[in-house]
Amino acid sequence: ETGVTQTPRHLVMGMTNKKSLKCEQHLGHNAMYWYKQSAKKPLELMFVYSLEERVENNSVPSRFSPECPNSSHLFLHLHTLQPEDSALYLCASSQEPGQYYNSPLHFGNGTRLTVT
Amino acid sequence: AQSVTQLDSQVPVFEEAPVELRCNYSSSVSVYLFWYVQYPNQGLQLLLKYLSGSTLVKSINGFEAEFNKSQTSFHLRKPSVHISDTAEYFCAVSEIQGAQKLVFGQGTRLTINP
Numbered sequence: 001e002t003g004v005t006q007t008p009r010h011l012v013m014g015m016t017n018k019k020s021l022k023c024e025q026h027l028g029h030n031a032m033y034w035y036k037q038s039a040k041k042p043l044e045l046m047f048v049y050s051l052e053e054r055v056e057n058n059s060v061p062s063r064f065s066p067e068c069p070n071s072s073h074l075f076l077h078l079h080t081l082q083p084e085d086s087a088l089y090l091c092a093s094s095q096e097p098g099q100y101y102n103s104p105l106h107f108g109n110g111t112r113l114t115v116t
Numbered sequence: 117a118q119s120v121t122q123l124d125s126q127v128p129v130f131e132e133a134p135v136e137l138r139c140n141y142s143s144s145v146s147v148y149l150f151w152y153v154q155y156p157n158q159g160l161q162l163l164l165k166y167l168s169g170s171t172l173v174k175s176i177n178g179f180e181a182e183f184n185k186s187q188t189s190f191h192l193r194k195p196s197v198h199i200s201d202t203a204e205y206f207c208a209v210s211e212i213q214g215a216q217k218l219v220f221g222q223g224t225r226l227t228i229n230p
Contacts, residue, residue, distance in 0.1 A: 006159075040125060040222060042219070042220045042221055042223075043160075043206065043220040045217070045218075090159055090160070092159070092160075100148065100150070100208075100210045100218045101148045101165070101210065101212075104150075104162045104165070105152075105160070105218070107159030109157065109158050109159045110158075110159055
């Protein structure tokens with residue numbers, strides 16, 4: 001298996017549920033990212049990890065909790081979400097963090113999250 | 117901080133017609149420019165990028181984009197589109213120095229009609 005794999009593809013959860021999104025990359029990259037994609041809005045960078053260390057947190061509410069146990073795996077733990085959190089959540093990886101000119105992002109297919 | 121504006125949220129065209137997807141950016145410093153494409157039910161993938169040198173850059177599937185510094189634009193063009201080009205296209209910019217954040221535009225949905 002190659003590339004960036006995200007599971008599940010779809011997730012419906014109530015506001016009181018706890019769920020987790022999973023991302024796995026098979027590219028040997030050192031950096032991993034979580035993005036939020038909402039309709040008619042630019043992609044929003046949520047978190048950046050470099051070699052399992054969080055290097056960027058863009059003012060994301062604490063109901064989103066990332067975890068990076070190793071350089072190949074990234075999780076997004078969800079708790080007490082709001083309906084406005086419904087979106088496509090994209091995971092990405094790159095060889096190095098931030099050097100987009102020579103280390104392009106490789107995206108997974110995303111998890112479509114619906115909060116009811 | 118840099119920003120990106122994609123002027124059209126949706127662009128419908130007929131198959132084999134030409135298309136232009138517009139992108140303008142704002143930045144106080146020099147930038148790298150990118151176009152990403154998102155096919156239905158998939159993640160984004162890099163289509164082409166401008167780093168330096170020739171202002172006209174091309175992709176392997178017939179798209180091209182031209183960097184215009186005076187107009188701060190990086191419009192994407194294709195002379196003849198195919199049904200398989202149906203996708204959402206995102207322009208993105210990264211400053212050459214400094215924080216090197218990658219900032220995306222809102223996206224343009226390209227729909228090809230037979």
